[in-house]
Amino acid sequence: MSDTGAPRPKLLVVEDDPGLQTQLKWAYEDYEVLVAGDHDSAIDLLRAEEPSVVTLDLGLPPDPDGTREGFRILQAILELKPDTKVIVVSGHGERSSALAVIASGAWDFYQKPIDIDELGLIVRRAFHVRALEVENARLAEAGTGDNRVLGGMITGAPEMQKVARTIERVANLDVSVMLLGASGTGKELLARGLHEASGRRDGAFVAINCAAIPENLLESELFGHEKGAFTGAVKTTEGKIELAHGGTLFLDEVGDIPLPLQVKLLRFLQERTIERIGGRKPIAVDTRIVCATHRDLDAMIAQGAFRDDLYYRLAEMVVKIPALAERPGDAVLLARHFLHKYAPEMNPAVRGFAPDALQAIDAARWPGNVRELENRIKRAVIMADGKLVTKDDLDIAGRGDEPGESHLNLRSAREAADRVAIRRAMTQSEGNISLASKLLGISRPTLYDLLKQYRIQA
Numbered sequence: 001m002s003d004t005g006a007p008r009p010k011l012l013v014v015e016d017d018p019g020l021q022t023q024l025k026w027a028y029e030d031y032e033v034l035v036a037g038d039h040d041s042a043i044d045l046l047r048a049e050e051p052s053v054v055t056l057d058l059g060l061p062p063d064p065d066g067t068r069e070g071f072r073i074l075q076a077i078l079e080l081k082p083d084t085k086v087i088v089v090s091g092h093g094e095r096s097s098a099l100a101v102i103a104s105g106a107w108d109f110y111q112k113p114i115d116i117d118e119l120g121l122i123v124r125r126a127f128h129v130r131a132l133e134v135e136n137a138r139l140a141e142a143g144t145g146d147n148r149v150l151g152g153m154i155t156g157a158p159e160m161q162k163v164a165r166t167i168e169r170v171a172n173l174d175v176s177v178m179l180l181g182a183s184g185t186g187k188e189l190l191a192r193g194l195h196e197a198s199g200r201r202d203g204a205f206v207a208i209n210c211a212a213i214p215e216n217l218l219e220s221e222l223f224g225h226e227k228g229a230f231t232g233a234v235k236t237t238e239g240k241i242e243l244a245h246g247g248t249l250f251l252d253e254v255g256d257i258p259l260p261l262q263v264k265l266l267r268f269l270q271e272r273t274i275e276r277i278g279g280r281k282p283i284a285v286d287t288r289i290v291c292a293t294h295r296d297l298d299a300m301i302a303q304g305a306f307r308d309d310l311y312y313r314l315a316e317m318v319v320k321i322p323a324l325a326e327r328p329g330d331a332v333l334l335a336r337h338f339l340h341k342y343a344p345e346m347n348p349a350v351r352g353f354a355p356d357a358l359q360a361i362d363a364a365r366w367p368g369n370v371r372e373l374e375n376r377i378k379r380a381v382i383m384a385d386g387k388l389v390t391k392d393d394l395d396i397a398g399r400g401d402e403p404g405e406s407h408l409n410l411r412s413a414r415e416a417a418d419r420v421a422i423r424r425a426m427t428q429s430e431g432n433i434s435l436a437s438k439l440l441g442i443s444r445p446t447l448y449d450l451l452k453q454y455r456i457q458a
Contacts, residue, residue, distance in 0.1 A: 008032040009127050010051035014042045014073060015089075016060050020114070024055070027116045028123065037061075039073050046077055051084070052130045053123060055110075058090040058101070071104065078105045079387055082352035083133065085126040089114065099438065105355055108434045122434075129432065151193020153186055154337050156427060157327035163190070163319060170317050171197035176269070178254075178314050179292040181321025184369030187292035188252060190321065194290060195248040203247025208240045211253035219261050220277055223268075229278025241274055244287040254314065255295035255306060262307045269313040289314065324369040328420045329427030331373060335361045338377040339389065350384050356391040358428050364396045419454050422447070426456070 011031040013024045016038065025033045034049055036042035038061055045051070054077060058070030070090065077084055085107040098109040108122055148154055150164040170177060171194050179187045188207055195205045213221055224239030241249055251257075257265065268274050269289065273282040291314050300306035324331055335353065343350040353361070357380075366372055380393040421440060429435035437447040450456075 009053070010034060010049050011123065011127075012036065012042065012045055012049070012051040012054040014054060014056045014060070016057065016064065023116070024114075028120065031123075031127075039069060039076070042073055043076055043080070046080060046084075050081065053085045053087065053126045055087045055089050055119070055123065056106075058088060071101070074101065074104055074106060082388060083130070085130055087119075087122055087126060089119065102435055102438045103355065107432060129430075133430065149193075150197065151186075151189045151191075153189050153193065154334055155327065155330050156333050157322075157330045157423070159322045160327050160330065163321060164193070166319055167194050168197050170194075172199055173317075174288070175316040176288070176314050177290045177317045177319060179290070179319050179321055180294075181292070182294050182323050182367075182369055184371030185321040185323060186370055187321055188250060190319075191248070191250040191290045191292065195250075195288075198248070198288070200247050200288060204244050205248050205250065206240050206244040207250040207252060209252045211256040215258050215261075218257065219264070222261070223264065223274050224276040226276050226278035229276070233278070236276070239274070239276065241268060241287050242276075242283065242285055245285050246287075248288045248290055251289060251291040251314075253293055253295075254291040255293040255297055255300060259305070259307070262310050266307065266310045266313060269310075324366045324373065328423040329362075331361050331364065331366060332358055332424075332427045334370060334373055335377050338374050339381060342378050342381045346378070347381050347384060349387055350381050350389060351387045352389070354388040354390045357389050357394055360391045360394055360396055362424055362428060415454070418450065419456070422450060422454065422456055 009031050011028055012034045013021065014036050015021050015024065021035045021037070025035055034045045034051060036045050042054075042056075046054070056070060056074060056077075058067040059065060060069040060073070063069045067090070070088070074086055074088065077086055082105075086105070087108045087110060088101040088106045089110045089112060090101075091112040098111075101109050107126055110119055110122060149161055150167055153160070153164065155161060155164075167177070167190055177191075177194060179190060181187055191207070192205055195201060208221060210218060220237070220239065222239050222241055224237050224242055225233050227233055227236045268285070271282075272286065273284050275282055297306050297311055297315075301308045301311060324334075335358075339350065339353065361373075368375075376394060376396060377389075380389045380395075384390070384393045422436075425436040425439040429439060433444055433447060437444045440447065442450075
C-alpha cells in the first residue's frame with residue numbers, strides 16, 4: 001500500500017479468538033483495524049473511534065457458544081451509530097441466524113470459516129457504500145442529490161422521473177400546461193420547476209390557490225382592480241395575472257373557479273389582455289398559465305360546472321402526477337429526507353429509522369401523499385425517545401389491499417409485481433444488493449439478473 005499520508009478508514013473487528021484477531025488485523029492493511037473481544041470494549045471503541053464498518057462475531061463471552069451476546073452488541077451499535085455497516089461473521093450459519101441479523105439491521109452476513117479474500121471484498125464494498133452515502137448526503141444538503149429532479153423534487157421512481165422529463169420537454173414551448181393529481185403530490189413544486197426550466201425563468205412565478213379564496217374576492221385577486229372600484233378599494237392594485245407578466249402564473253385548484261369568472265379567464269387566454277375591475281382600458285399581458293387540479297374536470301364539463309372551451313385552452317398539454325402510493329420506494333426516500341430536515345432542529349438525538357418504521361412507511365397508502373408523509377415524519381421526530389424513529393412513533397396503519405391493475409397476461413402481471421418489489425427492496429436496503437436479495441428471498445446472482453432484465457439501476 002502506498003503511504004499518501006491520508007487517514008485510513010477505520011474497521012472495528014469484534015472477535016474473541018486471539019489468533020483470528022491477529023490474522024484479521026494484519027490482513028487488512030488498507031484500514032486502521034481496531035480489535036475488541038467483548039461488548040464493553042467494542043462499544044468503547046465505537047464511541048471513541050466511530051468506525052464506518054464493523055465485523056461482528058455472534059459467539060462472544062459470556063455466551064461463546066450462542067448468539068445472545070452478539071445480537072446485544074449489534075443492537076447497541078445500531079442504536080449508537082445507525083449508519084454503521086455491520087458485517088456479522090459467525091459460525092452459526094443457520095438460515096434463521098442470517099435472516100435474524102439482517103432483520104435486526106446488519107448490513108451483511110458471512111459464515112465461518114473465514115476466507116480472508118472473500119470477506120475482504122465484502123468489507124471493501126461496505127466502505128465504498130458508506131462513502132457513497134456520505135457523498136449523497138452532502139449533495140442532498142446542497143440540493144443537488146442524484147434523487148432530485150425538476151424543481152428539486154426528490155424521487156427515485158421511474159413514474160415520477162417520466163413526469164419530470166415530460167415537463168422539461170414542454171418547458172420552452174409556448175403552451176398551457178395542466179397538472180392533474182391528488183392533493184399533496186407536488187403539483188406546485190413541478191409548476192415551479194417548469195418555470196425555472198423555461199425561458200421565462202427571469203420573470204416572476206406567481207401562485208394562487210383558487211379554492212382558498214372566497215368567490216367574491218377571486219376576480220380581484222386574478223385581474224386586479226382600480227381605485228374606487230368597490231368599497232375598500234383605496235388604491236389601484238394589480239392582479240396575479242398582471243404580476244406574472246413575463247413569467248408564469250400557477251392556478252392551483254383551477255376547477256374551483258366559478259363559471260362567471262371562467263368566461264373572463266377564457267377571454268384573457270384568447271386575447272392576452274385583461275381589464276381590472278372598474279377599469280375601462282385593456283392591458284396587454286404576456287403571462288404563461290400553468291394550472292392544476294385534483295378534481296375530475298371531464299365530469300364537471302358534463303355537468304356544466306366547467307367550460308369545455310376553457311378546458312381546451314388550459315389543457316394544451318396534460319400531465320398526470322402519480323400518487324405517492326404509485327411511486328414504489330419514494331415514501332422511504334422522502335421519509336429519510338424529511339427526517340434529516342427536521343431532526344437537527346426538533347430532536348437532534350434522532351439519527352434514522354428502525355427497520356420496522358421503514359417497513360411501515362413503505363406499506364402505508366398515504367392518501368394525503370407527500371404532504372401527509374412530511375407531517376407524519378415531523379411528528380415522529382418530535383415524539384421519538386431514542387436515536388431511531390420506530391413504527392410506534394409513526395402511528396400509522398399498514399397498507400390495505402392494492403387496487404387491481406390491467407395486464408396483458410400473467411407474465412406481464414408478474415413482471416410488474418417484480419419491478420415494484422425490487423424497487424422497494426433496493427430503497428429499503430439503500431442499494432445494498434446483499435440485503436435487498438435477502439428481503440426478496442432470492443440469491444444475489446438472481447437479483448443481479450433481474451436488475452439487468454428489468455433495466456433497474458442498482
